[in-house]
Amino acid sequence: MKKTLVLAGGGHAHLSVLRALADQRSAARDVLLITPERHQNYSGMLPGWMAGHYAVSDCRIDLAPLVQAAGAQLLLDAVVGLDAARHCVVLNSGRQVHYDLLSLDVGSETNTSWLQVLGAKLLPIKPLDAFFTQWPRVVSAAKAKPGYRLVVVGGGAAGVEMVLAAQHAFANAGLVVQIDLVASEHGLLPGHASAVQARVLRLVQQAGVSLHRQRAVGTPDGVLLSDGRLLAADLVLAATGARAAVWLGLSKLRLSQDGYLLVDQQHRSVSHPNVFAAGDVCARADATLQRSGVHAVHAGPVLAHNLLATLNGGTLHSYAPKRRSLYLLACGPRYAVASWGRWSAEGQWVWRWKDWIDRRFISRFSARPESDAASLLERTP
Numbered sequence: 001m002k003k004t005l006v007l008a009g010g011g012h013a014h015l016s017v018l019r020a021l022a023d024q025r026s027a028a029r030d031v032l033l034i035t036p037e038r039h040q041n042y043s044g045m046l047p048g049w050m051a052g053h054y055a056v057s058d059c060r061i062d063l064a065p066l067v068q069a070a071g072a073q074l075l076l077d078a079v080v081g082l083d084a085a086r087h088c089v090v091l092n093s094g095r096q097v098h099y100d101l102l103s104l105d106v107g108s109e110t111n112t113s114w115l116q117v118l119g120a121k122l123l124p125i126k127p128l129d130a131f132f133t134q135w136p137r138v139v140s141a142a143k144a145k146p147g148y149r150l151v152v153v154g155g156g157a158a159g160v161e162m163v164l165a166a167q168h169a170f171a172n173a174g175l176v177v178q179i180d181l182v183a184s185e186h187g188l189l190p191g192h193a194s195a196v197q198a199r200v201l202r203l204v205q206q207a208g209v210s211l212h213r214q215r216a217v218g219t220p221d222g223v224l225l226s227d228g229r230l231l232a233a234d235l236v237l238a239a240t241g242a243r244a245a246v247w248l249g250l251s252k253l254r255l256s257q258d259g260y261l262l263v264d265q266q267h268r269s270v271s272h273p274n275v276f277a278a279g280d281v282c283a284r285a286d287a288t289l290q291r292s293g294v295h296a297v298h299a300g301p302v303l304a305h306n307l308l309a310t311l312n313g314g315t316l317h318s319y320a321p322k323r324r325s326l327y328l329l330a331c332g333p334r335y336a337v338a339s340w341g342r343w344s345a346e347g348q349w350v351w352r353w354k355d356w357i358d359r360r361f362i363s364r365f366s367a368r369p370e371s372d373a374a375s376l377l378e379r380t381p
């Protein structure tokens with residue numbers, strides 16, 4: 001009997017899965033990719049897009065041709081529920097989809113629980129699709145309002161890249177905008193070497209961004225710092241770290257303490273052998289992995305192999321994360337900082353290196369024209 005493989009989320013790892021399925025097409029299975037948008041936006045290029053170095057089309061991958069080549073079906077919808085006991089996912093449209101084998105690559109959400117009171121003044125970095133729509137509106141609003149004030153919350157890599165990209169975009173548009181960066185008491189780039197932190201601090205200061213190393217809480221008017229000062233804001237951009245999707249909590253799958261799907265070295269659920277996951281959505285039972293695109297990308301081929309091995313019979317492989325990951329941080333203009341363990345560097349050449357890697361990633365998955373696969377799309381009502 002035909003088996004149904006459901007791929008939930010068009011994330012980095014599933015790009016490799018679609019590629020592998022295309023290489024090993026089989027009539028013995030149905031494959032369904034469920035994801036809200038036809039295009040997968042690439043976070044690595046988002047700061048460069050904000051800063052004006054890329055068009056939207058440079059930073060995204062059209063999933064439809066990959067799905068077509070894989071002999072699969074694309075369902076534009078979002079998973080909002082999962083019952084691992086009944087082997088089914090529930091979609092935003094109300095539809096229920098049965099699976100024999102499920103793979104999750106839905107990423108994570110921005111944790112904004114303590115900023116929600118800001119209402120329309122709050123713009124979380126994720127979901128990226130919404131951010132791509134909203135950011136041009138922020139620039140228009142800043143143009144329309146002299147004295148516009150932006151607060152970026154989050155001192156990690158995403159927060160730093162966003163604040164420097166925003167400053168560059170405003171300066172290019174001839175706007176004078178007050179920009180504050182709230183980085184908590186842990187400061188900039190916790191976990192990176194002190195030389196990297198020093199390089200980025202210098203660039204943040206040169207950009208005229210006011211840095212606050214304090215805890216903060218949202219208010220209807222802006223952000224209240226732990227020393228009692230209010231940073232009034234027209235917009236608060238949140239790059240406040242990841243949190244797991246709430247619906248995982250009701251799935252009956254075993255989760256980590258912080259709510260992520262717990263997987264083994266083969267990226268298989270520790271509680272349900274017909275569920276696999278890669279990327280931000282999962283936590284390894286045996287190791288701590290940063291929530292970064294690097295792991296989502298590198299685990300992809302292993303996930304692909306393991307899904308095919310489960311369907312066809314075969315030995316599963318383990319994903320062995322490298323001890324250190326290379327981070328290339330975009331810093332506003334075409335200038336970037338490299339961070340790899342204790343080693344660091346910066347310059348226009350680092351930007352060109354990052355640009356080459358990012359463009360190569362996009363082109364690897366963008367071999368065919370968009371129009372080819374339009375007929376494959378299915379959007380639930």
Ligand SMILES: Cc1cc2nc3c(=O)[nH]c(=O)nc-3n(C[C@H](O)[C@H](O)[C@H](O)COP(=O)(O)OP(=O)(O)OC[C@H]3O[C@@H](n4cnc5c(N)ncnc54)[C@H](O)[C@@H]3O)c2cc1C
Pocket residue numbers: 008009010011012013034035036037039040041043044046047077078079080105106107108125126157158161162245278279280281291292293294295296328
């Ligand atoms: C500004 C910024 C810059 C970054 N730069 C880097 C970098 O340079 N290097 C790096 O390693 N990491 C970087 N990261 C981190 C990186 O974005 C994430 O770790 C990475 O995207 C995780 O990949 P993923 O495949 O798990 O999920 P995603 O890339 O988030 O993909 C998830 C997919 O699932 C879909 N989806 C979401 N919810 C559902 C649902 N309920 N049902 C179905 N589909 C769903 C989404 O539409 C999307 O297609 C950056 C993050 C940000 C915010």
